[in-house]
Amino acid sequence: MRIDLHTHSTASDGTDTPAELVRNAAAAGLDVVALTDHDTVRGHTAAAGALPAGLTLVPGAELSCRADGIGLHLLAYLFDPAEPELERERELVRDGRVPRARAMVGKLRELGVPITWEQVERIAGDGSVGRPHLATALVELGVVPDVSAAFTPDWLADGGRADVAKHEFDPVTAVRLVRRAGGVTVLAHPLAARRGPCVSEEYVAELAAAGLDGIEADHMDHDPADRDRVRSLAAGLGLLVTGSSDYHGSRKSCRLGEYTTDPEVYAELVRRATGAVPVPGAG
Known part of the structure; x- marks a missing residue:
């Protein structure tokens, strides 16, 4: 079973439409794909409507967060998209x-x-x-x-010459809001240092205490030492470990299914969620 829990469509900054994304996911041999556009669920309906038989869609979003001046991304899955407070916060981020x-x-x-x-x-x-x-x-x-x-300090990285601050979620608040909406959360690419400064392990422990469910280890921006470090951190904090492509279509070099999540980890994430359920493809 091949599971990719981090992808983007034209609903945010990918180049595949939601329908194209699920078709491409099936063609890549995936059994499960999560659509996690930035701070929006706008692509979910189109993706669900185009699901090929044999492919399951996990509705999600990648939430833009900031802690002590450091940007981080939180993958949220299977939450109720109509939960008022979480929806309001997503709108504030999008409006900015x-x-x-x-x-x-x-x-x-x-x-x-x-x-x-x-x-x-x-x-x-x-x-x-x-x-x-x-x-x-x-x-x-x-x-x-x-x-x-x-995405370097010369140009668009956090704090770079052309960067501009925006409204973002407080990460602890985001974890709690997603949980209140029945969802589960995974910290995305926590050691992707080329994107800018990374939060400390102590801060990840704070997120775990707030209810964070997992942490993304296998990712194109993590080298083998990074992946080992994330796994060690997860073991110490009791967090689930995921792997994902962070697919953006032609905008990035990563391929659908380049990194995947263990089926037992996926099953546990689904078991914990109460806000929504995965959508099976009917063909």
Whole structure:
């Protein structure tokens, strides 16, 4: 059983539509795929409606969080999307995306980059605009060779020359809100240092005490030593360990199913959730 619990569609910053994503997941030999667009559940209905037979969809979202000035991402699964407080917080984060992106375009232009807001809008399409769309613009303009190269202190990384702060979840609050909505949470790529500073192991322990369910170890931005360190941390804190592709379509080099989650871990996440259930494909 092959399970990928971290993917993105055009509902946020991926390049596959939700329908294309589930079809591509089935073609990649996956049995289970989670759709975890940034701070939105907008793609879930289209993905569920296009599910091929034999593929199960896990509804989720990747929540943008910040603790003591350090950005981190929290994967939330199987929560009630209509839970009022969690929905309100997601809306606050989403509403801040356009002003932030416009301000970052301004900073990039001050740095001599001939980027335009119209270019970013074209790249984002119907998606929730974010830094990956600006990174794609930098690639188009020949400023950086690929999207990953845009996420450095020179450009778009947290605290980088063109970065602009935005409203984000407090991580402990996010864990508690997701739990209140019947969902489960997994800390995404906790040692992805190239993206910016990482939270300490002590802070991960705080999240575990607040109800965090798991931590993502197998990820393209973790080397073998990072994965071993995450597993050791998880064992000490009683956290589940997941693996996922963080697929963004053609925007990143990772492939669907490049890293996967153990079926027993997946079963435990589903067992803990009460806000929603996985959606089986009927073909």
